[in-house]
Amino acid sequence: MPRTETATSAPTRRARDAARPGPPPTVLVRPGDEPTAATLLAAAVEVMAASGYHGTSVRDIATAAGTSPAVLYHHYRSKQGLLVMLCDRGLDVLIEATEAALDEAGPDDADKLRAIVGAHVRVHMESQRESLIGNSEIRALEAPGRDLIVAKRDAQQRFFDRVVRDGVRSGAFATPQPDDASRFITTACTGVAAWYRPGGATEADEIVARHQRIALDAVAHRP
Amino acid sequence: MPRTETATSAPTRRARDAARPGPPPTVLVRPGDEPTAATLLAAAVEVMAASGYHGTSVRDIATAAGTSPAVLYHHYRSKQGLLVMLCDRGLDVLIEATEAALDEAGPDDADKLRAIVGAHVRVHMESQRESLIGNSEIRALEAPGRDLIVAKRDAQQRFFDRVVRDGVRSGAFATPQPDDASRFITTACTGVAAWYRPGGATEADEIVARHQRIALDAVAHRP
DNA sequence: CACCATGTTGAACGCTCGTTCAACGCGCTA
DNA sequence: TAGCGCGTTGAACGAGCGTTCAACATGGTG
Numbered sequence A, B: 001m002p003r004t005e006t007a008t009s010a011p012t013r014r015a016r017d018a019a020r021p022g023p024p025p026t027v028l029v030r031p032g033d034e035p036t037a038a039t040l041l042a043a044a045v046e047v048m049a050a051s052g053y054h055g056t057s058v059r060d061i062a063t064a065a066g067t068s069p070a071v072l073y074h075h076y077r078s079k080q081g082l083l084v085m086l087c088d089r090g091l092d093v094l095i096e097a098t099e100a101a102l103d104e105a106g107p108d109d110a111d112k113l114r115a116i117v118g119a120h121v122r123v124h125m126e127s128q129r130e131s132l133i134g135n136s137e138i139r140a141l142e143a144p145g146r147d148l149i150v151a152k153r154d155a156q157q158r159f160f161d162r163v164v165r166d167g168v169r170s171g172a173f174a175t176p177q178p179d180d181a182s183r184f185i186t187t188a189c190t191g192v193a194a195w196y197r198p199g200g201a202t203e204a205d206e207i208v209a210r211h212q213r214i215a216l217d218a219v220a221h222r223p
Numbered sequence C: 001c002a003c004c005a006t007g008t009t010g011a012a013c014g015c016t017c018g019t020t021c022a023a024c025g026c027g028c029t030a
Numbered sequence D: 001t002a003g004c005g006c007g008t009t010g011a012a013c014g015a016g017c018g019t020t021c022a023a024c025a026t027g028g029t030g
Helices: A015-019 A037-051 A058-064 A069-075 A079-104 A109-126 A128-136 A143-170 A178-190 A204-218 B015-019 B037-051 B058-064 B069-075 B079-104 B109-126 B128-136 B143-170 B178-190 B204-218
Strands: none
Touching: A037 A058, A037 A069, A037 A079, A037 A128, A058 A069, A058 A079, A079 A109, A079 A128, A079 A143, A109 A128, A109 A143, A109 A178, A109 A204, A143 A178, A178 A204, A178 B178, A178 B204, A204 B178, A204 B204, B037 B058, B037 B069, B037 B079, B037 B128, B058 B069, B058 B079, B079 B109, B079 B128, B079 B143, B109 B128, B109 B143, B109 B178, B109 B204, B143 B178, B178 B204
16 A cells, blocks of 8 residues: 555755745845844844744854854854744743833733733744744754743743733632633633734734734633 | 853764653554554654644654654655645644534534534544644645645634624624634634643643633623 | 565755855055 | 863764564465
């Protein structure tokens, strides 16, 4: 019984080449930029968001940054170290934005939820590629760095858990499952990074507002 | 300015080896099983769910199935063909379960939403690994197969869009953003595959029930 | 028994991978 | 100008990649 497969596929071409839109070896950096660590990081974000960690080679990153692979190893210990730094900084941005939003919000529980949903969704649109990598490449992280990243991701989840639980305790939210609703909301808001397109039909502010509204509904907010 | 990196990393070891738990080259098949196409597919699901498409080699799949790489090429056109078939079958299971649930549900809009949320969440727990791959490896799919998979995924989304929209039209759901709420719900329910652990604290039925409840809240269902 | 189709095997192909390194350019101080 | 140190370079390393293939086992049919 040979060839149970039905779907066709291009046999020899590699997935990375096929998945990347346009001419692949495009340099993503303006000619004046010197290839610093930051430029390499930005290039890595770009190509890894498109093809994934294992689907991106060190040469891909270097080409996108307009340099050679050897330069990457002058600034980073390894490809893995680059991924750790990338995820780490991305999560720092997310956590700081969430903390700032909570600080600015008033004592009202609904306002607090609106604040952290707004921050979370906005970061996932503005730092879309970093967020995408941080969410989908955790399994590509190795032992020491992985724990750091997972801990920070859990810390971000705890912001939501706390706000929802407080709201339930005060009576502002009527959901009988605070933790499940909290995860429900973070999962949906994190998913924005997977579908958002900057020039789309709906403005970023409107997307934020809609997610705030739906999140409040999801916790059964009684206004 | 050398070594801006702070986090440490294992320099030489490959990510796949480090990420996989336990002794890596374990054979996942009982010795009596002959290496058929189905066995290879199951082995591919197992290892790809753990390490991703690009993080899994043909030799990994063959080893997990207790065979050699050459056997894989007798049953499938390529590694990419295996992925396409895997995603395709996974989505067929999901769509058929959703259709069946809709058929069994009564005319009530809330019952319909409960039905499709239940089917979606249940499939993402029972076929967790297939779902995980189908959701996270779409970017690893190449041109012809990719379109098929994306079309089926969109079809599944449309079940939710239709049910939520109908509920809003009939007045059962009060959300002002049916399509956003619909995507909010599917995203959260799809995410179950990423965190569910079969022997966890909460039973599968209870997880389903909670997601049904939160989904109804998210569309502002008025009982 | 001879024969063919089906399924399996181990070894090998050419290529790309992550990573290293000696050599080099170049701006600085003495 | 001589010497130093830092950043950069192109080429190369060994290993692993997806894939192929000729040779081999096997079991039903003439």
